[in-house]
Amino acid sequence: xxxxDHNATSPLRxxxxxxxxxxxxxxxxxSSIHAAGRAARGALDRARAQVSAxxxxxxxxxxxxxxxxxxxxxxxxxxxxxxxxxxxxxxxxFVSAIEHDxxxxxxxxxxxxxxxxxxxxxxxxxxxxxxxxxxRAMLREGKGRALIALMAANNETGVVQPVADAAALARESxxxxxxxxxxxxxxxxxxxxxxxxxLSAHKIGGPQGVGALIVNDAAPLxxxxxxxxxEHGLRAGTxxxxxxxxxxxxxxxxxxxxxxxxxxxxxxLKRIVPGVTIFGEDAARLPNTSNFALPHIAAETSLIALDxxxxxxxxxxxxxxxxxxxxxxxxxxxxxxxxxxxxxxVSFGWNSTQADVDAAIAALRRLxxxxxxxxxx
Numbered sequence: 001x002x003x004x005d006h007n008a009t010s011p012l013r014x015x016x017x018x019x020x021x022x023x024x025x026x027x028x029x030x031s032s033i034h035a036a037g038r039a040a041r042g043a044l045d046r047a048r049a050q051v052s053a054x055x056x057x058x059x060x061x062x063x064x065x066x067x068x069x070x071x072x073x074x075x076x077x078x079x080x081x082x083x084x085x086x087x088x089x090x091x092x093x094f095v096s097a098i099e100h101d102x103x104x105x106x107x108x109x110x111x112x113x114x115x116x117x118x119x120x121x122x123x124x125x126x127x128x129x130x131x132x133x134x135x136r137a138m139l140r141e142g143k144g145r146a147l148i149a150l151m152a153a154n155n156e157t158g159v160v161q162p163v164a165d166a167a168a169l170a171r172e173s174x175x176x177x178x179x180x181x182x183x184x185x186x187x188x189x190x191x192x193x194x195x196x197x198x199l200s201a202h203k204i205g206g207p208q209g210v211g212a213l214i215v216n217d218a219a220p221l222x223x224x225x226x227x228x229x230x231e232h233g234l235r236a237g238t239x240x241x242x243x244x245x246x247x248x249x250x251x252x253x254x255x256x257x258x259x260x261x262x263x264x265x266x267x268x269l270k271r272i273v274p275g276v277t278i279f280g281e282d283a284a285r286l287p288n289t290s291n292f293a294l295p296h297i298a299a300e301t302s303l304i305a306l307d308x309x310x311x312x313x314x315x316x317x318x319x320x321x322x323x324x325x326x327x328x329x330x331x332x333x334x335x336x337x338x339x340x341x342x343x344x345x346v347s348f349g350w351n352s353t354q355a356d357v358d359a360a361i362a363a364l365r366r367l368x369x370x371x372x373x374x375x376x377x
Contacts, residue, residue, distance in 0.1 A: 002310060002356040002360055003352075004313050004352070005312050005313055005314050005347060006347045006348060007155055007158075007203070007288075007289060007345065007347035008314055010202060010206075010349040011205060011349070011351060012205060012206070012207060012246070013206070013250045013253060013350060015252070016201075016205060016246035016247070016250040017246070020242045020243065020245055020249075022043075023242040023245035023246075026039045026043060030044050030238070030239055031229075044064075044244055044245075046248055047249075047251075048062045048064070049248075050252040051199065051247060051248055053251070053252070054186060054252075055181075055185070055190060060232070061215055061217065062214055063212060063214075063232065063235050064210065064231055064240075064244050064247075065212060065213055066209055066210070067200055067202075068100075068182040068200030068203075068211045069102040069211075071182075071199065071211045071213040072102045072103050072198050073106050074213050075178045075196035075213055075215075075221075076093075076103065076107060076110060076178065077106065078221040078222045078224060079178065079195075079219065079220055079221060080093075080114060080147070082220030082222040083176075083220040086220055089116065090117065090144070091116055091143065091145060092117075092138070092142045092145070093107055093110065093111060093117060093119045093120070093146070093147050094121075094122055094146060094149065095119065096124065096130040096149065096150050097123055097124055097332035098128055098130070098151070098154050098156075098157075098159075098328070099180065100151065100155060103149055104328075107119055107149065120138055122134050122135055122150070125333075126334055127282050128154060128157050128279065128329065129159060129161065129162065130150055132169070135148060135166060136169055139169060139173045140173075145174060146176070148177045150162075150166050150179060151180040151184075152179050152180065152181040152183070152185075153183050153187075153285075154280075156279075156329045156330070156343075156345055157280040157329060158280065158289025158291065159283045159284070159285050160188070160284040163177075163192040167192050167193050176220075177194045177195050178194065178197075178198075179192070179198070180198050181199055182199060183203060183286065185203065185204060186204035187204070187288055188256055188257070188286055189256060194216075195215070196215055196216070196221075199211055199213075199214070201243070201247035201250065204250055204350070205250045206246050206247045206249075207246045209240065209243055210240060210244055212247070215234075221234060223235060223236065256287075257287045257350075258287050261348045261352055261354065261356070262288055262346075262348060264354070265290055265357045266290055266292075268357070269292065269361065269364065272368060273294055273368055275295045276292055276294060276295070277292060277293045277295070278290065278291070279330065289345065290345070290346045290347075292344060293339050293342040294367070295339075295342060296342070296371065297342055297367065297368070298342060299341060299342055300315070302367060303344070305370075306364070309366065309367075313344050313345060313346050314344070314347075315327075315344055326340055326341070327343060
């Protein structure tokens, strides 16, 4: 079996499993003051330091959550509500057209529920790169404080976004910047600053159901879960000690990926499918991600055929209850519906090998060879 869907979830690393097993032996609640509670608190503190080190932020700025989606919601809703509570309202919300559905849906709901909040979309070019000039113009034209949502790298295409440029614009204009770094975290260097940065453990070989939000001390943030003082009073509820311990361990073990396997895969892919389209190929991309389309072969057909051949890939984001649906990312890039309907995503991870590349290419070669016969039938 060749597992090539690490952007959906990456298999649990041994370091994470070992840390979780150790944490499961701790009986205490991290909020308790007795010995068992202090042991649980120590596991949290250690993980907080490990995660913050990989991001390059102070440990005190890490808020653990139940995953990347919750971290995204906490950042957006927390920023808007926190600013309002301090008397300085956010009146403009700029969101790139290729953000994850959890960001797009939350932003839309906020705009509908918050009087005076205007939602504006930041378009992308044909390679899927957000237009910084558009953000600059939006900041100059409107009034009131703005919140910019721009992901570090796209989950479907792997295209890296101009976050450093957006951060500079935010500083100049007094705007706030939220960066969904769920896919970039641990895969490439994070050399940017932002007011809010969301992370997820299972994208780097940690457990599912654990994430974090990194929050600048000066940024407004209102808690969305109330009733306890956990996570600096910003996320109530007893922490998932074992999951967080696993998150910290994989963060400590994580090393940036290189593009060797992806590049070899794409070289072979072009040989067997001369008409293949690789989305975002001319832009900077995550080193592990290849989003491509096999002409005239529907993505659902390809997914089933590859799975039967022991190769696991995806058609894009994996947060749609297993459904294959049109990609809003490719649509924003100007890709036709017909071509987008053929799109597949291969994503490598910490335990990927050349054998995985070979298996995928062999399966794709068989799939393409069968395609003419299928069309004729």
